[in-house]
Amino acid sequence: KAGVTQTPRYLIKTRxxxxxxxxxxxxxxxxxxxxxxxxxxxxxxLFEYFSETQRNKGNFPGRFSGRQFSNSRSxxxxxxxxxxxxxxxxxxxxxxxxxxxxxxxxxFGPGTRxxxx
Amino acid sequence: xxxxxxxxxxxxxxxxxxxxxxxxxxxxxxxxxxxxxxxSGKGPQFIIxxxxxxxxxxxxxxxxxxxxxxxxxxxxxxxTQPGDSAVYFCAENPRSGGYQKVTFGTGTKLxxxx
Numbered sequence: 001k002a003g004v005t006q007t008p009r010y011l012i013k014t015r016x017x018x019x020x021x022x023x024x025x026x027x028x029x030x031x032x033x034x035x036x037x038x039x040x041x042x043x044x045x046l047f048e049y050f051s052e053t054q055r056n057k058g059n060f061p062g063r064f065s066g067r068q069f070s071n072s073r074s075x076x077x078x079x080x081x082x083x084x085x086x087x088x089x090x091x092x093x094x095x096x097x098x099x100x101x102x103x104x105x106x107x108f109g110p111g112t113r114x115x116x117x
Numbered sequence: 118x119x120x121x122x123x124x125x126x127x128x129x130x131x132x133x134x135x136x137x138x139x140x141x142x143x144x145x146x147x148x149x150x151x152x153x154x155x156x157s158g159k160g161p162q163f164i165i166x167x168x169x170x171x172x173x174x175x176x177x178x179x180x181x182x183x184x185x186x187x188x189x190x191x192x193x194x195x196x197t198q199p200g201d202s203a204v205y206f207c208a209e210n211p212r213s214g215g216y217q218k219v220t221f222g223t224g225t226k227l228x229x230x231x
Binding site: 043105113 | 125148149153159160161162166208210218219221227
């Protein structure tokens with residue numbers, strides 16, 4: 001079974017631009033979460049989607065948004081990029097079974113390395 | 118975002134020795150815990166998990182211990198190898214109660230000295 005895939009792997013943008021990152025979850029997984037990882041702040045939760053609905057949101061400004069499609073694929077968008085948005089953006093998918101939800105494991109993609117100049 | 122600290126704890130271990138990486142979790146209601154390994158430039162990779170009704174679980178060269186009394190989790194790596202050099206994260210999953218997000222620990226950097 002293929003793992004979580006993220007595109008693009010690397011991206012360079014300039015301040016003020018916007019960017020869209022894509023994530024394809026493991027086949028059959030219904031939940032997709034996004035994280036921002038930086039050397040200074042570590043792994044920070046952005047948001048989680050399940051059944052095309054945002055279920056949880058971290059403490060990020062409204063410039064960060066996302067969506068999930070009916071096939072569980074997800075995109076995240078960052079508008080008006082700032083230098084501080086440079087980071088590794090990780091997507092994780094999980095099965096989110098109706099039963100035994102407590103043991104739902106997230107599996108991560110390789111990430112998209114975003115550099116804002 | 119959640120604060121996970123600016124300084125990553127580092128553990129240096131001689132090749133062949135055993136490594137013990139510790140993690141304190143916050144939610145006493147968490148039912149499930151996972152250890153991840155993240156190598157440079159890659160996403161976190163699942164290593165081993167444990168449910169709250171267990172206190173020990175073994176995998177290949179790895180053992181996870183859970184102490185619910187003090188909310189402490191540890192990962193033991195036997196006969197540490199250079200390929201084990203990475204950052205290790207613990208995660209707690211409180212999902213049994215609904216749409217609660219997974220919480221990740223700060224991470225520990227493991228350096229294996231050849």
